[in-house]
Amino acid sequence: MPRIDNRVDTYIAKSADFAKPILIHLRKLVHQACPDCEETIKWGVPFFDYKGPFCSMAAFKAHCVFGFAKASLLPDPKGVLIDKKDEAAGVMGRVTDVKDLPPDKTILSFLKAAKKLNDDGVKVPAKKPEPKKELPVPDYMTKALKKNKKAFFTFEEFSPSHKREYIEWITEAKAEETRQRRIETMIEWLVEGKSRHWKYHSK
Secondary structure (H helix, E strand, C coil): CCCCCHHHHHHHHHCCCHHEEEEEEEHHHHHHHCCCCCEEEEEEEEECCCCCCCEEEEECCCCEEEEECCCHHHHCCCCCCCCCCCCCCCCCCCCHHHHHHHCCCHHHHHHHHHHHHCCCCCCCCCCCCCCCCCCCCCCCHHHHHHHHHHHHHHHHHHHHHHHHHHHHHHCCCCCCHHHHHHHHHHHHHCCCCCCCCHHHCCC
């Protein structure tokens, strides 16, 4: 027996007329491919869980979307899916009619592949944050640093993140007077070996 959630029935009933047959059809295919999946509502739209997040569907004013929790891991040799890197996005495009969907056989193959991923406990690799590019040191800042050997040495020994903190603080100053005052403060702190946010690091 499909594990139905009455809230999904309500969601479909309240959707636009064009969306109802799309959602009903997708719902049917999900339960056909994965009879043990469980319906729920998350963030206001229907989700299907099976040993964890499985897939979801949603209706908007002019289109519907369907997505997989692990879209980026699904085999897609024919390039049917789109936006695979964004698991939250619709992977079948903007669907406005049942005819816009891929053939049932294709959708079922994706659903079964998604089910197997959850059966096998496969997880989506964590996205590594892209390292921030090192900011160039403005000439006027370098000139000021070189006037004080200790401050210059401390700055050069700092990590890229600590350097960035000072560079951003100095360059964000809108008025020349403010910028000069910050440079003088920076020199004082660097002579003492302090980072830009040293106050927050103190115990």
